[in-house]
Amino acid sequence: MEYHLPVMAKECAEYLNLRAGGIYIDATVGGGGHSRYFYEKEPEIRLFAFDQDDEALSQASKTLENYNPVFIKSNFRHLRTELALRKISAIDGILFDLGVSSHQIDEAERGFSFDKDAPLDMRMxxxxxxxxxxxxxxxxxxxxxxxxxxxxxxxxxxxxxxxIEEERRKQSIETTGDLARIIEQVAGKGSKESLKTKVRIFQALRIYINDELNALSFALQDAINILAPGGRIVVLSYHSLEDRIVKNTFRTAEQDCLCPTSIINCICDHKSQLKVLTKRPVLADKEELQQNIRSRSAKLRAAEKKGE
Ligand SMILES: C[S@@+](CC[C@H](N)C(=O)[O-])C[C@H]1O[C@@H](n2cnc3c(N)ncnc32)[C@H](O)[C@@H]1O
Structure with a gap:
């Protein structure tokens, strides 16, 4: 079975504007699907591939065995430091493909899914x-x-x-199945709404355990700062909390002044760093929506660094 089908790979490559000799970052290499597509489009890129999950990196090293990326086992919140350690201070493009991979969800023992009973883990x-x-x-x-x-x-x-508090007094909550049953006690079983509630509660725990939103905010700002003029940032998000952070970060970085409208002469000295390339998020096309379920919730936003 495919480890993870990359979402909107063609669109990501186009927005990254890959060029020979350019330095690119795959901040979430996962199974390496996006990175492989990028190498196929432009074999002469220099690629640095991050993931915080050892299993993902070992899969990516197989997918990319014919190429020569630098793999970095790290949370992307440490992007700037990890790159500085490798003497990289400016980059030409970066992709964030957020969340977990299909493989991480399918591997019962990782505890991300309520479809299979497994220890409650959820650490990437x-x-x-x-x-x-x-x-x-x-x-x-x-x-x-x-x-x-x-x-x-x-x-x-x-x-x-x-x-949860009542149930854990009786006995400890050990597995994804235990938690799913507790949610069903409140939300009911079998209806669309109860399924959505389970998805939301599991998502909430995953985001919290992995501190996903803070990591994203830090990393986006760092990425914008180290992009070379003309460099591109591309983000694929899968739920509204992530997308809101991306949209607001891009919007703020695009503005010249952040002073309240009541202040006539700017005192913030904020200078526009970015030009947003996607006024609305780009969605997967019909064909991809049919082939890849994961693409249904995907939103792509892209921006370009300003400057000479
Ligand atoms: C959606 S998958 C990426 C799939 C990949 N684009 C591909 O084509 O196979 C997201 C990956 O990002 C990793 N990840 C998520 N948040 C991360 C973070 N803050 N730092 C580093 N890796 C992260 C996950 O472990 C997972 O492997």
Whole structure:
């Protein structure tokens, strides 16, 4: 089975404007599908490939065995430092393909999915200490409710948090199946709505465990700062929380002045760094939507660094 089908690979390559000798970053190499496509389009690129998941990197090194990328096992929040360590201070393009890969979801033991019963884990980087089991069994109800509400935007967040507390008093919540059954006690079983609630609660825990939104905010800003003039940044996001961060970061970086309108003479000295290339997010075409389920929720945004 394919490890992960890259989403909108052609569009990503076009927006990156690949050129021979250019330095490009795949911030989320996963199974290496996007990177392989980029090498096929322009074999002479210099590519640095990040992932925080060892399994992803080992798959990517197989996919890219005919090429010569530099693999970096790191959270992309450390992008700038990791590149500086390799004497790279300016780049020509960077891709972020956010979230988890199909492979990570399909591997039951990673604990990302409620379709298969497995230990509650959800860490992309297995060297991190915090896993979903700890959060679900040890966090106060208030904190659980906040996590579900903020990162899952589900209306049943408070009731689910309370039910978790009641159930864990009887016995510890060990598996994805245990958690799914607790959610079903509140949201019901079998309906579309209850399925959506399960998706949202699992998503919320995953985002929290991996600190995904903070990592994204840091990394986007760093990426914009190290792009060379004319360099491109391309982001594929899969839910509204991610997309909002990308949209707002690009919009802020595009503006010349960030002072409130009541201030007539600018005092912020903010200078526009970016030109946004996608006024609206680009979506997958009909053919891809049919071939790759994951592309259905994908939104692509791209921007170009300004300057001489
Ligand atoms: C959607 S998959 C990428 C798939 C890839 N584009 C391909 O074609 O196979 C996302 C990957 O990014 C990694 N990832 C997610 N957040 C990350 C972060 N903050 N730092 C580093 N890697 C991250 C995940 O481990 C996963 O392998």
């Amino acid at each position: 980087d297995r060297e991190n200490e915090l896993c979903a089991k700890q959060v679900v069994n040890e966090y106060e109800v208030r904190e659980l409710r906040r996590i579900f509400k903020e990162y899952g935007e589900d209306n049943l967040s408070a009731r689910i948090a309370r039910t």
